[in-house]
Amino acid sequence: MSANLDFSPLFRSSIGFERMLNALEAARRAETVDNWPPYDIVKAGEDDYRIAMAVAGFSRDELAITQEQNMLIVAGQKANGEDVQYLHRGIAGRFRRQFELADHVKVVDAGLVDGLLTIALKREIPEEMKPRQIGIETGQAMSKARPKEIEAGKHAA
Template sequence: MRTNLDFSPLFRSSIGFERMLNALETASRAETVDNWPPYDIVKTGDDEYRIAMAVAGFSREELAITQEQNMLIVSGQKTDSEDVQYLHRGIAARFQRQFELADHVKVVDAGLVNGLLTIGLKHEMPEQLKPRQIEIATVQARPKAEPKPIEAGKHAA
């Protein structure tokens, strides 16, 4: 039994969290029938991650890794030879796997060794978004204003 969650109350009371709430809503609706190719996501440091994906049978030329804004797309397409007649085809000839990335996560490297595709990711916070120390300056006291003398001859009514 699957329960669909309603995130609309959160949309009404939060500002700036639309992307996260949309991701939660999408994840709650997602079907998990597509489980090939198998993969691992590992946190290797404070701001570093690695995706390891088993892509046995695919060569480097048949794989593509694309990063579009906050989406990482890994795809593979085998080149078919026209002169082969299959009686049964159970080995995948193509795939596409998508990973949603947080803001400022960049792909730093990728490698293919023994059928294992490894993609290195790093969360690189821009300098303007990093916390910074604000120096407190010493402020000299202002001289007190001298009271102005009341002019003689002018009286209040």
């Protein structure tokens, strides 16, 4: 039994949540058949993440990692080699895997060792968006910080 959720009421009554709602809608439509290549997503620290993807048989030159805004795309395409007649072809020659990234998540490193592609990610929140402590003034300092009052002009009726 599959749950068919309708997010349209949320689209009509929410402001600023379009990315999240679109991600939920895309996840609902995603096909579960596409499960190759297998991968792990690991939270390595407070703001550090790592994707490990099994890409056995692909060389570094046959892999491409692209970040487009909040989308990470990992693709592999085997080079067209010799002309061979296959009786059975069960090894994938290409793939494309997409990962939706949260705001301010960037790819910092990628490496390929023994058929395992590892992509390091880091969330870097800009300084102006981080929480900051606001000092509280008392006494004389408060009177200096008080806003100036503007006198209203008198109009004759």
